[in-house]
Amino acid sequence: MYGAQLLLAAPEFWVLAMACVIMVVDLFLREERRGIIHMLAMLTVIFAAIITLRGDYLVDGMTSVTAFSNSFIRDPMGDVLKVFSFVIMGLIFTYSKFYLRNFKMFRADFFTLSLFALLGVMLLISANSMLMIYLGLELISLSVYALVAFNRDSSRGTEAAMKYFVLGSMASGMLLYGMSMIYGATGSLDLPTIASAIQQQGSDDILLTFGLVFVVVGIAFKFGAVPFHMWIPDVYEGAPPAVILFVSSVPKLAAFAMAYRFLSSGLGELHVHWQSMLAVLALLSIVLGNLAAIMQTNIKRMLAYSTISHMGFVFLGLIPGTAYGFGASMYYVIVYGIMSVASFAMVILLSANGVEAENMDDFKGLNRRNPYYAAIMGLVMFSMAGVPPMVGFFAKLMVLKAVIDAGMMWLAVTAVVFAVIGAFYYLRIVKFMYFDDPEHETTVFAPVDFGTALTLNGAMILGLGMFSSSLIAICMTSFGL
C-alpha cells in the first residue's frame, strides 16, 4: 500500500534525491569540472519529466489519485503543469549556465537551490491539503530568497532579497492566518473535506469569508497581482537575471495550481465571494501593470510590470470559476512561463562582457548586431503584446472568452484596451532593436547550447501559436473538457 503511494510521488523523490546528490558531488569536483553539475541538473529535469509522463496511475475512469492521507494528489492537470515546469526548468538551466559562467558565479548552490525550489513547485502543484500547500509554498519561497541574494557582493541583490523576504513572510503569515480561520470553520485541513463541510453548513459563515480574504491575499502575493505586487519590480531589478528566469516563470505555474486547488477544490462554494475579489485584482493588475511598464527605462523593471499585467490576465480566467476558465488560465500561465524565460534569456545574452544589460538602450540596433536573435526577441515581444499568430494571442483569446462567457463584458473590454496600451512598450523594444542604430558594434555571441535553447524557445512561441490546437486541448482535457 505504501509502495504505491511512494510511486505516485516518484518525480518528487527523484528531484529531492538529485538535489542532495548534486550537493554532495560538488564537494568532490575541481573548479574546471563544474560543468558536470549542470549536466546532472539537466538529467534531473529530463528524467523527472519522463517519470511523470510514464506514471499510469489512473485506472477505471478515475480522474485523480490521492496519497499520504489525502494530502498529496496526482491528476492530469498536475502532471501537465509539472512537465511544463521541467521543460521550462531545462531552458532555465541552459540559459543560466551561460550567465553564471560569465559572471563567475558558477557554483553548485545555484542548482541545488533551484532544484529545491522546483521540488516546492511540484509539491504545491500536487497539494491537496492546506498543510501541503504551505509546505510547498515555503520551500519555494525560502529557496528563492537565497537565490535572489545569490550574488553575495551585490548590495542591490541583498536589498532585493531582504525586501522579498520581509514581504514574503508577511504574505505567508496572512495565508497561514486565513488557513487557520478556515480550519476553525470547517475543522479540516484537507481541501475535499473542507469543500464538503462548507456544502453542509452553508457558505455564509463570517469566519469562512474572512479566511477566504486572507487566502486570496496569499495567492495574489504569489502571483504578484496588484496591490500585492510591490516586491516584483525590486526583485527583478536586484536579482541576477539567471534567478529571475526562475522567479518569473515556474512558480507562477505552481501559483496557478494553488489557486485552483484552493479556490475550486476547497472553497468552490464561496465562488460568489472570491469572484469579485479576483475581478478587482485582475483589473488593477492589468491597468497598473501596463501603465507603469510604459514609464520604465530599465528592461528588467519593464518586464516586471509586464509580468504583473500578465498575471492580471491569468486572473481573468480564474474569475468564472468554470472548468473552461481554469483551463484557459492554465494555458495562459504555461504560455507566459515560456515567453518570460525567452525574454530574460535575451537579457542574459546581451549581458556579456561582465556588464549586465539593464537599460532598454542595450537593445539598440540589435538587428544590425545579430538579426537572428533580434528576430527571436521580436517574436517574444509581439507574443507578449498578444499579436497573432504568436502563442500569446491565443492565451489572451482564451481568457477573454472565459470572461465574456461569465457575462463580464466590461472587464473584457477594459482588458483589451489596456492590452493595446501595453503593446506600446513591447513595440518600443522592437523599435530599439530594428529602428535604432547600435551604440557599439560588438557582435552578440552565444554558445551553442544557449543558442539552441533560445531557438527552441522561439520556435515554441511561434509554433505553439500556429499549431495551438494540441496545447489548448491538453489544458482543456486536464479539466475534463
Next chain:
Amino acid sequence: MNGFLLSILIWLPMLGAVAVMVAGEQRPAMAKGLALVIASATFLLGLPLFFSFDTSTAAMQFVENRPWIETFNINYHLGVDGFSAPLILLTMLFGVLVVIAGWRSIQKNVNQYMAAFLVMEGLMIGVFAALDALLFYVFFEAMLIPMFLVIGVWGGPRRVYATIKFFLYTFLGSVFMLIGLIYLYIQSGTWEILAWHDMPLSLTVQKWLFLGFLAAFSVKIPMFPVHTWLPDAHVEAPTGGSVVLAAIMLKIGGYGFIRFSLPITPDASAALDWLVIALSLIAVVYIGFVALVQQDMKKLIAYSSISHMGFVTLGLFIAFSIYRRTGGVSGAALGIEGAMMQMISHGFISGALFLTVGVLYDRVHSRMIKDYGGVANTMPWFAMFAVYFLLANSGLPGTSGFVGEFMVILSAFQANFWFAFLAGLTLILGAAYNLWLAKRVIFSDVQNREVENLQDINFREALVLGVLAVAVLFFGLWPQPLIDMMQASVDHLLQHIIQSKVI
C-alpha cells in the same frame, strides 16, 4: 490543385520569405532575385483565380476546410467569392510590382525588406481568403507586424512616430472587433463567417457588434475622424510600403464591411447607415479640401485616398436608403458594384501615384511640391505617366477611376439627391488638387538645378508604371470582366441584407 490553390498562394510567399532571409543574408542581389521569382510564381499560380472562376454563383469557390483548433471549433477554412477573388488578384499583382519597385531604392537590409513584403503578401491573401473568423483575425493582425517593421526600418525621419501610431490605431480598432467575434462564437458555437450571416440576432446586440466591426474597419479603410494615422504612415513609409498600404491594406477595411458588417448585422447597418454615410460624405468633401492645401506630395495622395475611400463606404451603405425609398435593390447593386470597382481601381491608381512619387524621391530626395516644377522638361516619359495617373485619380472618363465613382454617384441619386450632390463635389475637388499638383510639379518652367539634372525613368520603372497604366485604361474602358466576377456575389449580398435577422 484547385483544392490547395489558396493555401499555396498564402504560404508560398511566406515560406519564400524565409528562404529570402536566409539566402540573401550577405547577398542583396540574390535576395532581390529570389523575391522576384517567388512573387511572380505566386502571381502566375494565382491566375486560375481569374480564369477558372465561376461567375454564375455566389457560393464560395476554391474551398479548403480542415480543423485547426478542434477544442474551439476553429477551422482553417479558405474560399473566395466575387468580392475576395478580385482583391486577391490585385494583391498578387502588387506583390510583384513592389519587389521591382524596391530594386534600386532599398540599400539597407535588402533581404529583410523583401522578406517583409513577401510575408505581407501572404498574410493579405490570407485575410481575403479566410472564411473562419478567427483565421481572418489572425491574418488581419499578423499583417501589422511586417508593415510596422517596413515603415520603421526603411521609412523617413519621423518613421518611429508614424509606425507606432499606425500599429496602435489599428490594434485598438481590431481588439473591439475581437470581443465581438468572441461573443458571436459563444452565441453560435462556430467561427464560420458564413454561418454567422444566417444567425438571428436582436437589434441591440447587432448594434454593439456593428460598432465593434466599425471600430476595426473604419480605422483600416480609414474613415473620418480616425484617418489621422494614414497621412503620417504614408509620408514616412518607403515607396513600397506606401504602395501596399494604399493599394491593398485600405481595401481590407472595405472588404471587412462587405464580409462582416453588412451581412452579419444587416439591421444595425440599416439603422446606423446614416452614421457611415455622414462620415463618408465628410471624408469625400472635407478631406478633399484638406488634400488641396498639402505641401507634401505623398500627403496629398494620402488624403486623396481617404477621400476616395469615402466613396467605397458610401456605395456600400446607401443600399439601405435606396431599398427604403424604392423597395427594390437594383440601384443598390450599382452602388455596391461601384464600391468594389472603386476599391480595385483605387488600388491601381494610388499604387501608381505612390510609385511616381517614389521615382521622383529616389532622384531628388524630397517629397515637397515646392522643390519641383518643370519636371516634364527633363523627364517627358515620366511626365506622361504621372499626368495620366493624376487624371485617372480625378476620375477622367476612360480610366478606371471614373467607373467606380460614376456608379456610386448614380446609385446615390436614387437614395438622396444631396448624397449625390455632395459626392459629386469630388469631381471638382479631385480635379482641382490633382491638376494643381500636376501644374506645380510636372509643368511650368524648370525651377532649380536638381530638376534640370533629372534622368528620365529607366526600363524597370517604366515597366511597373506601364503595367498599371494598362490596367487603369483597360478597366476604364471595359470594366465588364470585373463586374461579371462580382455580380452574383453582389446580388446575393443584397438579397441577404434586406431581410431582417432580428429575433
